[in-house]
Amino acid sequence: MQRLKKPWAGRFKEKTRESVESFTESISFDRRLSRYDIEGSIAHAKMLGKTGIIPIDESKRIIQGLKDIGEEIKAGRFKFMTELEDIHMNIESELTRKIGTVGEKLHTGRSRNDQIALDMRLYLRAETKKITALLRGFQKTLLFMAETHITTIMPGYTHLQRAQPVLLSHHLLAYVEMLKRDIARLSDCLKRINILPLGSCAMAGTSLPIDRQYTARLLGFERVSQNSIDAVSDRDFLIEFIFCLSIIMMHLSRMAEELTLWAGEEFSFIELPDAFSTGSSIMPQKKNPDVPELIRGKTGRVFGSLISLLTMMKGIPLSYNRDMQEDKPPVFDSIDTVKASLFVLNEMLPEIRFNRERMLKAVTRSYSTATDMTEYLVRKGMPFRKAHAITGKLVLYAIKKEKNLDELSLGEIKRFSALIEKDIYPVLTPEGSIKAKVSEGGTSPVEVRRQIRRLRRQIKAGR
Numbered sequence: 001m002q003r004l005k006k007p008w009a010g011r012f013k014e015k016t017r018e019s020v021e022s023f024t025e026s027i028s029f030d031r032r033l034s035r036y037d038i039e040g041s042i043a044h045a046k047m048l049g050k051t052g053i054i055p056i057d058e059s060k061r062i063i064q065g066l067k068d069i070g071e072e073i074k075a076g077r078f079k080f081m082t083e084l085e086d087i088h089m090n091i092e093s094e095l096t097r098k099i100g101t102v103g104e105k106l107h108t109g110r111s112r113n114d115q116i117a118l119d120m121r122l123y124l125r126a127e128t129k130k131i132t133a134l135l136r137g138f139q140k141t142l143l144f145m146a147e148t149h150i151t152t153i154m155p156g157y158t159h160l161q162r163a164q165p166v167l168l169s170h171h172l173l174a175y176v177e178m179l180k181r182d183i184a185r186l187s188d189c190l191k192r193i194n195i196l197p198l199g200s201c202a203m204a205g206t207s208l209p210i211d212r213q214y215t216a217r218l219l220g221f222e223r224v225s226q227n228s229i230d231a232v233s234d235r236d237f238l239i240e241f242i243f244c245l246s247i248i249m250m251h252l253s254r255m256a257e258e259l260t261l262w263a264g265e266e267f268s269f270i271e272l273p274d275a276f277s278t279g280s281s282i283m284p285q286k287k288n289p290d291v292p293e294l295i296r297g298k299t300g301r302v303f304g305s306l307i308s309l310l311t312m313m314k315g316i317p318l319s320y321n322r323d324m325q326e327d328k329p330p331v332f333d334s335i336d337t338v339k340a341s342l343f344v345l346n347e348m349l350p351e352i353r354f355n356r357e358r359m360l361k362a363v364t365r366s367y368s369t370a371t372d373m374t375e376y377l378v379r380k381g382m383p384f385r386k387a388h389a390i391t392g393k394l395v396l397y398a399i400k401k402e403k404n405l406d407e408l409s410l411g412e413i414k415r416f417s418a419l420i421e422k423d424i425y426p427v428l429t430p431e432g433s434i435k436a437k438v439s440e441g442g443t444s445p446v447e448v449r450r451q452i453r454r455l456r457r458q459i460k461a462g463r
């Protein structure tokens with residue numbers, strides 16, 4: 001094939017070495033940005049026409065050419081070329097081939113430095129919306145499950161030791177709250193993504209009478225960047241975005257860890273659907289929780305991307321440096337990972353079967369209502385510390401007798417405090433314990449139902 005001319009050929013006596021072309025190219029991955037590159041170029045061409053920098057009819061021809069290229073790419077008919085390095089040059093070169101020298105006017109008043117910053121901002125803006133939609137969908141699934149399991153009791157844990165009885169609904173809603181913050185973080189990050197860098201040109205701006213406010217309006221940007229050096233140097237919007245994704249993955253990974261534990265025989269709290277598990281090639285009895293395990297595993301990739309980007313940026317002087325081309329693979333990979341993880345978890349979760357008896361049994365055999373006994377004594381006027389110590393002694397006694405607290409006779413219990421009456425027994429059951437936790441944000445069914453209603457309303461209102 002005829003080797004294509006580089007835009008910088010005028011200054012060069014030699015052509016680029018092939019090894020250098022394959023080392024420096026980004027078209028193998030930045031082709032993902034094609035629709036945003038075209039969207040940005042169309043807006044830029046419109047602005048060039050409107051300001052009279054190029055004639056209107058030429059601007060129109062450029063726009064039509066760009067639209068045609070967009071269609072070809074969509075249909076898979078576009079031939080991406082490594083010697084044209086990146087998405088910007090691939091599209092511009094094809095434009096000129098299509099519409100002739102008029103195509104050479106498109107790059108007036110811009111550079112690839114502000115162009116790539118623009119493409120990434122447009123791309124991240126779109127992805128923020130997609131990921132937010134997935135997070136909302138997942139919240140809805142969890143809310144639905146919380147409603148279904150409003151009577152399911154399980155042990156709540158601290159230090160992975162059974163701590164206090166809680167409703168499974170309450171546990172599930174904890175994740176809804178995390179996802180709520182994840183959405184809020186993304187929406188805050190979007191404020192810093194949604195800024196137009198185009199028109200900063202290589203780094204100093206331009207002498208041509210461009211209208212950046214107009215381009216910003218065309219592309220739906222809220223603001224225009226105010227320092228051309230910063231605009232082509234800045235990747236913090238992108239690092240912040242991956243930080244948001246890292247927290248999402250950290251949350252999903254914690255859930256994945258719980259599902260993996262709960263599916264294990266030691267817990268046996270849940271059974272994962274067959275369709276979401278795999279077997280062993282050697283041990284016929286096995287059913288493995290690969291989906292949650294892989295979510296836990298893939299979390300490392302996203303954290304790794306965050307560190308790559310921070311490290312890539314920390315030592316480069318202003319303004320644009322080619323190092324920054326390396327931002328794309330980690331960003332793309334993180335976005336793919338988060339979307340795939342959210343998608344598969346959302347599909348799997350409603351099909352999990354919860355073993356209610358096992359969960360309840362784990363609560364009863366755990367002295368997990370000891371705190372309720374302490375609060376009972378507090379209600380009878382005893383100072384908290386004293387009540388704690390007395391209950392502690394009672395638990396020790398019960399352990400020795402191999403009995404649950406509510407299996408001790410009133411006579412046995414009374415030996416520890418004369419304040420204790422028959423009304424202690426309902427306090428010591430898991431149901432009684434849960435019902436009593438009426439404090440705001442607590443695990444009582446009344447409160448959990450109220451939280452479900454609140455979250456439903458908020459999610460419906462898009463908050």
Ligand code: ARG
Nearest residue numbers: 026086112113116322324325
């Ligand atoms: N492929 C480049 C990147 O991803 C586009 C900008 C290139 N600019 C340049 N001066 N070489 O950052």
